Amino acid sequence: MTVQGGGHDAIVLGAGAAGLMAAATAGQGGARVVVLDHAQHAGRKILISGGGRCNFTNMDAGAGQFLSANPHFAKSALARYTPADFLALVQRHRIPWHEKAAGQLFCDRSARDIVDMLMRECAAGQVEMRLSHRIIDVARDGAGQYRVETDHGVFHAPSLIVATGGLSIPKLGATGLAHDLARRFGLGMVAPAPALVPLTFGARDMAWMEPLAGLSVNVGIACHDGAGRQARHVTFRDGMVFTHRGLSGPAILQASSYWQPGEALEIDLLPGINAAARLLEIKRDRPRAGGVAMLSMLLPQRLAQFFARSCLPEGQLAGLPDSVLTDMAGTLGAWRLNPHGTEGYVKAEVTRGGVDTACLSSRDMEARDVPGLFMVGEAVDVTGWLGGYNFQWAWASGHAAGQAVAERRG
Incomplete structure (x- = not known):
């Protein structure tokens, strides 16, 4: 099997909201990052959200609008990357937006603006984007390196950020990979179920x-x-x-x-x-x-x-x-x-439950007992209300993990 793109500091699995944010943050912090996704295009779930206009955040987002076995877990990440922070990013990219209902922010034109923005942010961090890469196996060797085998070769890095989401909307390529990897690495699970359905x-x-x-x-x-x-x-x-x-x-x-x-x-x-x-x-x-x-x-x-x-x-x-x-x-x-x-998951906007937060650091989303393994976004047992909250969790948790990877490299 061919070894691809050696010398990475982190591998990000999933080119969705949380994965792109994590990759961009880590890359701009100096880390060498590669994003792997089986889909042909990045941000597919972003593109259909909010009727195609992406309810990209909610200005009122706080831990009280999220369900979790540990209702306090989300506080740290949400406080360190706020809706105002993401809105500032949107404005810096000159994306027109409007407030549709109290706190709910949407793109004026199209959700494509958010995906393009995230891709530009990744490019600014020299993130290597590998789409149409089917993941075959993920393992960690005795030296603490993560090995990800795909149908296009093998990738190695000391950090692995799992951002492949939950089980909702399988027609967009959702799989149980994040949950499978959590179990493989010994992380606990809160039983998943369809939510916002x-x-x-x-x-x-x-x-x-x-x-x-x-x-x-x-x-x-x-x-x-x-x-x-x-x-x-x-x-x-x-x-x-x-x-x-x-x-x-x-x-x-x-x-x-x-x-x-x-x-x-x-x-x-x-x-x-x-x-x-x-x-x-x-x-x-x-x-x-x-x-x-x-x-x-x-x-x-x-x-x-x-x-x-x-x-x-x-x-x-x-x-x-x-x-x-x-x-x-x-x-x-x-x-x-x-x-x-x-x-069911066919119509569910998100997945409730997921990786047990008791196994993760609330500061940076790293697995407590598996160094270098990060779980972010919908894969984690943090489920937001309707109205932009789940995107804010994706941005906040992805940013927390990406920042940790960048700091570790430094």
Whole structure:
């Protein structure tokens, strides 16, 4: 097997967001870096993100917007490379951008601008880019050198940065390589699962949900994570969409990262509204209004008809007692549904779980017991909310590892 490009200080596996950031940072710090990826083009997941405009960061990003078995792990990297730091890079490259929602920054033109920027940053660090290189084997020899065998030759370096992502969106080339390598080198794993993904329902639920397909409504969904002192509670207020397989929309995608099989979702269909008081007010103003008419003042017509059929006493559509309206308000404010599962990694934007952070240094993402091995980005058990948070984790964790490699060389 031919030995390719000797004399590297670091090999980066993966030419995605975290990998390109790690490579550029290390290269500009003086390290000799090679990036290996089986894809023909770099940054494929970046290119499809944000509807093709890449929600490249969130100005509010902090550890509180991430899920992890150790909720404090992300603090160090996020503090050392902030959204303002990445925005400064974007502005230095004169990429036009806009704030679509609170804190969410997007490219004005195309996500291609971000990929091109990262490639220019890598070029500035004289990073060697080897695309269309299928990885066959990865090992570490007795001298502490990492050996990566590809279908185009073998590469050696004292540092290996694994940035091959998780299992989400396999059509873009996602594989379980990072997880496989973590296990091979003795690192612990937090069970991976699809996250930021639509939820599916069983046949019984779909019988009544299918007629609602395409309907969108703003909701609030309460989510819980952790236990005891580590417990955290958050409510997502955003859009929910009924689909032919279940539920989607931003609020559902957010909730999916917290949802566990067997758990029920509790959905507030009227967030910020006192449903009981509002229904009683409608009754007072329109005493002859039927249940559908009353509910239609608060909900889309099809959803109002569904709740009138399912919640009102049979045949009683008008002259509703206050007690019935109060009960209905309780249902609207805490509608419980039991998802059957998710759309899986095919539709998941990210992978929850991954390399156990207990095995990594929070400062530089290096494996505690395997010198020179770094795990960054989506491969790690740090999962952000929807809205640019996962890209910020990619930039921050990649920068931390790249900086460590550069400092080690010096």
